[in-house]
Amino acid sequence: MSKLDPLPGLSPYPLHHFFDEMFEGERIVRPHYSxxxxxxxxxxxxxxxxKQVLMQRRMMEEGITFTLYNPSQIQPMERTIPFDMIPRIIPREEWEKLEAGIIQRVTALNLFVHDIYHEQYIVKDGIVPRKLIIANRYFRPEMAGLRVPGGAYITTSGIDLIRHSDGQYYVLEDNLRTPSGFSYLFKGRSLMNQLFPELTFQNAIRDVDHSINRFLSVLRSLSPSHTSDPVIALLTPGEYNSAYYEHAFLAQQMGIHLVEGRDLVVQDHKLYLRQMNGLKRVDVLYRRLDDDFIDPLAFEPNSLLGVAGLMNAYRAGNVAIANAPGTGVADDKAMYAFVPDMIRYYLKEEPILNNVPTYLLSKSDDRQYVLDNLSDMVVKETSLSGGYGMLIGSEATRQEMDEFRLKILTEPERYIAQPIMSLSRAPILSEGIMSPRHIDLRAFVLTGSDRRPHVIPGGLTRVAMKEGSLVVNSSQGGGVKDTWVMS
Incomplete structure (x- = not known):
């Protein structure tokens, strides 16, 4: 390791008790960051x-945006997502362990979702409580016994990991419905190649561009028609959705149709795309809206975003939907606590990656412990994501803690709690000054009909841009970094 060369005119980089990805001890630079x-x-x-100004200009020119929703604002605010130029670097050996643990986890989760909608062995054997399934807002009885085209329930997943002060990685969340962030991963690497070619080409970094082709291959593999060139469409809620840039980017990069619900129609239990010269049969639908809105005849009757009759076409085996409806039953935050048991049950293996210790507030002992230690806890509503419905005890006011205490006592089954973890830090450049910020890692996994998960090298490092904050979600103002896996 080498001593840190102080950047000219920059303020000292403070060292605390957090694990720092770039520095060790008395400002010693880790070898892979040299x-x-x-x-x-x-x-x-x-x-x-x-360079920072140029980076932001490029992002604005290319429309790399994310929409923030603030209850105090009448209109949502569209902005370029903050992108930091100092990459997050993961050594090869470290990544290989992470990759194995992620594949193990997603494999077990796919088996779990299949089991829940078929034999429910894991419930009958007392591993997962039946009540946790039935009361889960994402459980879809309509999926019971249904044969899923391609056999993969969770085609795309985003597994969120953190590194604690002990240097170990922990899984924080499983995002299995419509995970977002793919576009920031690919565009981040593209921008780094443009602005720092001497840096990216002088380091042996795992390529991510081929994963776009893998993404397309995975979607093709799900096609029930088994044609050599299946028709694939990406279903978006429309241009006002917070992640619309990503929808457009992925459709363009993969060469698939970008559609809204009004562009599609179901006839004779088949899904068609409306075109100027008539109807075109759709084989695979990569949907980027939640179950409730995909079919007003099956779920939310007032939805204007989906396609009437889509579930009938799906049940008939005439179209594949990625991700399959009902996968949310596995990414509920209460279900997260049982994933290590799922791995042991289905794979007969010990988990490679640990969960963050989790308290189910429906259990009286867990609830009392959390209420007695609320200032040291993160409390999350089980069915929400994106940083919403969450209390971070160390940052909360007395009033906020009292309000959450009442919520927990009123509906304890809606919440889980975890001890506040010391998210690792990495340096960002803020107005030319190197400054530490907390980060996590969203690893993206693609699973096709062969059931062999592909983990995109590196994934997306998310950054809490506010100093001292632990909230990295883009919807809460977080930023991103390019993530390198050394080869």
């Missing part, structure tokens, strides 16, 4: 600031 450190140390604050 090239990155030397390059940024050789640039003046003015040069760094100019």
């Amino acid at each position: 090239h990155v450190n030397r390059m940024f140390a050789g640039m003046s604050p003015g040069e760094l600031q100019a």
Whole structure:
């Protein structure tokens, strides 16, 4: 390891008790960051600031945006997602363990979803409580006994990981319905190649571009028609959705149709795309809206976003839907606590990656412990994501804690709690100054009909842009970094 070369004119980089991805001990640079450190140390604050401005300009020109929704604002605010230029770097050996643990986890989750909608062996054997399934808002009785085209329930998943102060990785959440962030991963690498070609090409980094082709291959593999060139469409809620840029980006990159519900119609239990010259049969629908809205005849009757009769076409085996309806039963935050047991049950293996210790507030002992230690806990509503419906005890006011205490006592089954974890930090450049921020890692997994999960190398590092904050979600103002896996 080498001593940190202080960046000219920059403030000292403070060291605390958090695990730092780039530095160790008394400002010792970790070996895999040595090239990155030397390059940024050789640039003046003015040069760094100019690069940042150029980066933001490129993102604005390409429309790389995310929409923030604030209850105090009448209109949602569209902005470029903050992108930090200092990459997050993961050594090869470290990534190989992460990759194996992620594949193990997603494999077990796919088996679990199939089991829940068929024999329910895991419930009959007392591993997962039946009440947890039946009361789950994402459980879809309509999926019971249904043969899923391609056999993969969870085609796309985003597994959120953190590194604690002990240096170990923990799984924080499983996102299995309509995970987002793919576009920021691919565009982040593209922008780094443009702005820092000398940096990205001088380091042996795992390629991510081929994963776009893998994404397309996975979707093709689900086609029930088994044609050599199946018709694939990406169903978006429309341009006002917070992740619309990603929908458009993925459709363009994969060469598939970008559609809204009004562009589709079901006839004779088959799904068709409306075109100027008539109807075109759709084989695979990659949907980016939740179950409730995909078919007004099956779920939310007032939905204007979906396609009437889609579930009938799906039941008839004439179209594949990715992800399959009902996968949310496995990414409910209460279900998360049972994933290690699922791995042991279905795979007969010990989990490679640990969960964060989790308290189910429906259990009286867990509930009392959490209420007695609320200031040291993160409390989450089981069915929400994106940083919503959450209390971080160490940052909460007395009034906020009292309000959550009442919510827990009123509907304890709606909440889980976890101890506040010391998310690892990585440096960001803020107005030319290197400053530490907390980060996590969203690993993206693609699973096709062969049931062999593919983990996109590196995934997306999410950054809490506010100093000291632990909230990294884009919907809460978080940013992103390019993530390198060394090869």
